[in-house]
Amino acid sequence: MMRLPPFRYFAPATLPEAVKVLADYGPAAMVLAGGTDLLPNMKRRQFTPQALVSVQQLKELRGIRETENGSVIISAGITLHELAAHPLIVSRYPALAQAAALISTPQIRNTGTLGGNVCLDTRCNYYNQSYSWRKALGFCLKKDGDICWVAPGSAKCLAISSSDTAPVLVSLGATFLLVRQGSERLVPAVDFFRDDGINYLNKDPEELLTEVHLPPPQGTRSTYLKLRRRGSFDFPVLGVAAVLRIEPDGVCTAAKIVLGAAACKPRVADNAADMLIGQKVTQALITLVAQEAAKLAKPLDNTDFAYGYRKRMAEVFVRQALTKLAE
Amino acid sequence: MNHNDTLIGKPLPKVDGLAKCFGTTKFADDLFLPRMVYGKILRAIHPHARILRVDTGKALARPGVLAAITRSDLSIKYGIMPTSQDETALAVDKVRHVGEAVAAVAALDEETAEAALEDIEVDYEVLPPIMSIEEALTAQVRIHEESKWGNAQKEVALEFGDPTAGFAQADYVREDSFFYEGSTHLPMEQHAVVADFSPDGKLTIWSSTQTPHYVHRALAKVLEIPMSHVRVIAPPVGGGFGGKSDPFPHEFCAAKLAMLTGRPVKITLTREEVFYCHRGRHPVKMWVKTGFRKDGAITAMHFRSFLDGGAYSSYGLASTYYTGALQTTTYQIPHYKFEGVRLFTNKPPCGPKRGHGTPQPRYALEVQLDKAAEALGLDPIEMRLGMLTPANSETINGLKVTTSGLRECIEKVRDRSGWSEKFHQLPPGRGIGFALSCYITGAGLPIYWNDMPHSSVQLKLDRSGGVAVFCGAIDIGQGSDSVLATVVAEELGIDPADIRLVTADTDLTPVDLGSYSSRVTLMMGNAAIEAAQKVRSLLFTVAAERLGCPEQDLSARGRKIFSRTDPERALSFAEAVQLAETHFGMLGAVGSYKPPKLAAPYKGSGVGPSPAYSFSACIAEVECDPTTGLVNPVKIWIAHDCGRAINPLLALGQVEGSVYMALGEVFMEEQVFRRGLHKIPSLLEYKSPTTLEVPEIETILVESLDSRGPYGAKEAGQGPLLPVPPAIANAVYDALGVRIDEIPITPDKVLKALVLKERGDSLRVSVPQFAFPAPIRWQPGEKEKRP
Numbered sequence A: 001m002m003r004l005p006p007f008r009y010f011a012p013a014t015l016p017e018a019v020k021v022l023a024d025y026g027p028a029a030m031v032l033a034g035g036t037d038l039l040p041n042m043k044r045r046q047f048t049p050q051a052l053v054s055v056q057q058l059k060e061l062r063g064i065r066e067t068e069n070g071s072v073i074i075s076a077g078i079t080l081h082e083l084a085a086h087p088l089i090v091s092r093y094p095a096l097a098q099a100a101a102l103i104s105t106p107q108i109r110n111t112g113t114l115g116g117n118v119c120l121d122t123r124c125n126y127y128n129q130s131y132s133w134r135k136a137l138g139f140c141l142k143k144d145g146d147i148c149w150v151a152p153g154s155a156k157c158l159a160i161s162s163s164d165t166a167p168v169l170v171s172l173g174a175t176f177l178l179v180r181q182g183s184e185r186l187v188p189a190v191d192f193f194r195d196d197g198i199n200y201l202n203k204d205p206e207e208l209l210t211e212v213h214l215p216p217p218q219g220t221r222s223t224y225l226k227l228r229r230r231g232s233f234d235f236p237v238l239g240v241a242a243v244l245r246i247e248p249d250g251v252c253t254a255a256k257i258v259l260g261a262a263a264c265k266p267r268v269a270d271n272a273a274d275m276l277i278g279q280k281v282t283q284a285l286i287t288l289v290a291q292e293a294a295k296l297a298k299p300l301d302n303t304d305f306a307y308g309y310r311k312r313m314a315e316v317f318v319r320q321a322l323t324k325l326a327e
Numbered sequence B: 001m002n003h004n005d006t007l008i009g010k011p012l013p014k015v016d017g018l019a020k021c022f023g024t025t026k027f028a029d030d031l032f033l034p035r036m037v038y039g040k041i042l043r044a045i046h047p048h049a050r051i052l053r054v055d056t057g058k059a060l061a062r063p064g065v066l067a068a069i070t071r072s073d074l075s076i077k078y079g080i081m082p083t084s085q086d087e088t089a090l091a092v093d094k095v096r097h098v099g100e101a102v103a104a105v106a107a108l109d110e111e112t113a114e115a116a117l118e119d120i121e122v123d124y125e126v127l128p129p130i131m132s133i134e135e136a137l138t139a140q141v142r143i144h145e146e147s148k149w150g151n152a153q154k155e156v157a158l159e160f161g162d163p164t165a166g167f168a169q170a171d172y173v174r175e176d177s178f179f180y181e182g183s184t185h186l187p188m189e190q191h192a193v194v195a196d197f198s199p200d201g202k203l204t205i206w207s208s209t210q211t212p213h214y215v216h217r218a219l220a221k222v223l224e225i226p227m228s229h230v231r232v233i234a235p236p237v238g239g240g241f242g243g244k245s246d247p248f249p250h251e252f253c254a255a256k257l258a259m260l261t262g263r264p265v266k267i268t269l270t271r272e273e274v275f276y277c278h279r280g281r282h283p284v285k286m287w288v289k290t291g292f293r294k295d296g297a298i299t300a301m302h303f304r305s306f307l308d309g310g311a312y313s314s315y316g317l318a319s320t321y322y323t324g325a326l327q328t329t330t331y332q333i334p335h336y337k338f339e340g341v342r343l344f345t346n347k348p349p350c351g352p353k354r355g356h357g358t359p360q361p362r363y364a365l366e367v368q369l370d371k372a373a374e375a376l377g378l379d380p381i382e383m384r385l386g387m388l389t390p391a392n393s394e395t396i397n398g399l400k401v402t403t404s405g406l407r408e409c410i411e412k413v414r415d416r417s418g419w420s421e422k423f424h425q426l427p428p429g430r431g432i433g434f435a436l437s438c439y440i441t442g443a444g445l446p447i448y449w450n451d452m453p454h455s456s457v458q459l460k461l462d463r464s465g466g467v468a469v470f471c472g473a474i475d476i477g478q479g480s481d482s483v484l485a486t487v488v489a490e491e492l493g494i495d496p497a498d499i500r501l502v503t504a505d506t507d508l509t510p511v512d513l514g515s516y517s518s519r520v521t522l523m524m525g526n527a528a529i530e531a532a533q534k535v536r537s538l539l540f541t542v543a544a545e546r547l548g549c550p551e552q553d554l555s556a557r558g559r560k561i562f563s564r565t566d567p568e569r570a571l572s573f574a575e576a577v578q579l580a581e582t583h584f585g586m587l588g589a590v591g592s593y594k595p596p597k598l599a600a601p602y603k604g605s606g607v608g609p610s611p612a613y614s615f616s617a618c619i620a621e622v623e624c625d626p627t628t629g630l631v632n633p634v635k636i637w638i639a640h641d642c643g644r645a646i647n648p649l650l651a652l653g654q655v656e657g658s659v660y661m662a663l664g665e666v667f668m669e670e671q672v673f674r675r676g677l678h679k680i681p682s683l684l685e686y687k688s689p690t691t692l693e694v695p696e697i698e699t700i701l702v703e704s705l706d707s708r709g710p711y712g713a714k715e716a717g718q719g720p721l722l723p724v725p726p727a728i729a730n731a732v733y734d735a736l737g738v739r740i741d742e743i744p745i746t747p748d749k750v751l752k753a754l755v756l757k758e759r760g761d762s763l764r765v766s767v768p769q770f771a772f773p774a775p776i777r778w779q780p781g782e783k784e785k786r787p
């Protein structure tokens, strides 16, 4: 079978200890949450960290709570299953509950965490392969090589952001709390993801993601639609997160559309969403908005399904998501 | 206690079921021997390259590495078919696909072995790869330089009757082209092997194989040790589906490394390596021309197939013939021509996957018939009912059909599915489709020429009334162990739980050729009945004397031997055994089975004949979304003529499993390559359905009671796969009005077809040009083959 490379294992009991190990090792350490993404990648030698820092024992990473101003704070170590089933999430941020429930299998949802899902490595089927496979190919920019096989002219890696919760968190206006030894900072979700398949997060290796803050929904409705081959456990090859607020008179006063799995980071379709503001949400308008939003989807031949098909589906899925919210 | 009681037809649990549920079954990878070490295989990184140098010096110097082997250690050729021995355990002059074995190491642990692979230096001269049927036909470069037909492994042309005259009689002739994509078996258990070499020169290997007998022969040949010094044991196999039917490099490597190190060696493949072993479904391009009368009857058929064989021959000879053999066993075809060619390409070799070479032509045939029915204004089911190959008949290509429950299968699915209210009448986006099929119950001929039995069973009775049954058959999950125990228990009137099975061990068990071609229930079952009846007659001899009644009056039931007319007169089974042992000495018996001579007298007639044929009919209902192109199977009705369901639970399991596998092939599975590499060699990215993707399946077992099968049984393990893909394709047409003549039916193909339809066009499959050889001609009744 495939074996893990050697590494040192740390299981700190407190947050300060955890960030200290991260600071000591710098880029040579990686955070281990559920391990559902990291460990298979290590077996395939995408990562060979000297140290793994487990966050299993950190109390600070457990739980979901509401603040006085109506925000909700989700700790990064919450499992996907807990997230999908939590009453606060289900009632106020249904898109997030839907996205979490659509991730993979019950086994993965019981083990995988929100933090891990947000920090999920970008994916590409030239890259999510064993070491010997990648060696046979001649490796690629993202790891050990100097060419991008998807777009050989590209100086940049185009691996796909494949997290289901990422586009939803961006659409909900979430902010992330990043803690490092001696300091912490809050980063809006939209700035957390970078348009680069290699350096895909605005996060230093020493930083631990501890919390995800969600602003009060303020009368919005949200939904998430996911395209994939098998409903039983596949990654998204397209995700559409949509948030709308429609006033009693039928006029839309807030709109957000974010495409997942369509680029290196979640793509925010503000041009499209703005077309809805101040308007009644008719089918005709939805069709135009969907066409506009789909322009942002630039799928490449590096995941499942033909890429032309995925592009076509972006429009269909945005239409379906908006129709659902407008009902 | 009634002499009419029977175990046959009872839904008994599998004899190995509990162990599998509790996780205590010991598969090959579960075995640990004292002092065992681990082997790993270095695999080719080029699809096509000459090997200039292999140097294991550095690897051998790594602490913990015990041995390393290369081409000079294992250079003798082997192959499953005697006429195409073109494989070596480690590549000798060239590598012909990415993943081909080049060198192997043994080390104290897997980590060291893996690291040592990186130390091995291989210099290659890269050659242009051939990755498609078309490239293989036109390329200058040859994958096997010595092969006489360029990159064609095998060319076949057969002609029966007078096709030209047949087409002239047709009212309607159509030509269609189809493509059936390749797919792999995906057994849950990855191949594993443990080899042990003892100081007296004897080799034992435990391997997850469907064919221990052939592995036995190949090991002796390649390692140059007598067969009597080689023992092959197949522990329970965690799924095979045809993917564990060839001898494989890891088996030779583990054996050689054990011989060199004097320590047991284990090699367990990774999932990716299983994709490189492959031997899966051939991608096949097909062209079919068929002439019809107004009532749908076929006047002539001309069928051409182009098989993308991968880098080696494997079972390819048989696969090629199978793409042309069984068209005639379902429909009366008075004049028939078949041409087939199998091409070498730089991909892992294709071979037998459930249905071996027949799902592809079945797809073509059943979709074409659906098109013809529409053109002729006939109901596709009624049309077929008028032209079925009758029971007890001989086909134009000399296949002898015995029983056939096909008509009953068709009527059952038609009536249960509500076909007449649904066909052409479902709301837009919903559709229903029909197809049928036929499959062999064991090949009539063995793989290597001989006149010996295909299966044998040996019994040993002990004084407690227990029975040990020895047979070379291997349970790969299909339930052969349960069938074996049931048959012997039935004949001896005891409980299957009283039976201890010793299977698939070439030292201890008599030969059974293996779990392939749906042969085991029929052949092993018949052998088991013969053996059991022999001992039963010994028991009856002594019991008759003791009970004072004639032997014909005796019955063995409920662990007793008793008089039918006066059941009070009885002996316990154990008492009878003791009496018989006293009288005759140690009690045992053997039984054997060999199929009757079936092949017609022409060259190439060896593939297709079978003691009996199974039949299936399937109706699929689908719902399609024209905006996304997604097709969702709603329900599958399938009826299968298995002759007799010895255990209906097992038969149902086989039918349902076949439907699963078929749905994978029709909707998503693709063994495809990009830049010479397998595109998606993982369980996550190679898409195959899980239970959640599979709709309700209504299975109907039809029993035609074939006198050649044990208690009338035929096969159930492969045939039911065949009608499902074309039934789905025909249902998609009913739903959306588009024909998808290629597998898999993916949403983007559906959308493309819808766009083309608006322009009055349709998706088209291209089939290459090829100059087939002059056909071998034959007519039923003809004694001598004509050149």
Ligand SMILES: Cc1cc2nc3c(=O)[nH]c(=O)nc-3n(C[C@H](O)[C@H](O)[C@H](O)COP(=O)(O)OP(=O)(O)OC[C@H]3O[C@@H](n4cnc5c(N)ncnc54)[C@H](O)[C@@H]3O)c2cc1C
Residues within 6 Å of the ligand: A030, A031, A032, A033, A034, A035, A036, A037, A038, A039, A040, A055, A076, A077, A080, A102, A103, A104, A105, A108, A111, A112, A113, A114, A115, A116, A117, A118, A119, A120, A121, A162, A163, A164, A165, A207, A208, A209, A210, A233, A234, A235, A236, B684
């Ligand atoms: C078969 C399969 C199917 C899958 N399907 C899906 C799917 O459909 N959708 C989907 O979105 N994902 C899918 N995944 C990916 C993965 O399981 C999930 O994204 C999961 O949420 C990852 O969480 P984890 O806790 O296991 O992360 P880990 O594997 O532990 O970590 C993932 C990455 O995040 C980093 N990390 C984790 N926690 C933190 C933290 N608190 N601070 C900083 N860095 C951190 C790790 O260092 C690592 O780089 C699938 C995985 C598998 C194996």
Ligand code: SF4
Residues within 6 Å of the ligand: A123, A124, A125, A126, A127, A140, A141, A142, A143, A147, A148, A149, A150, A151, A156, A157, A158, A159, A197, A302
């Ligand atoms: S997008 Fe290009 S560089 Fe990035 S992982 Fe894929 S092949 Fe490698």
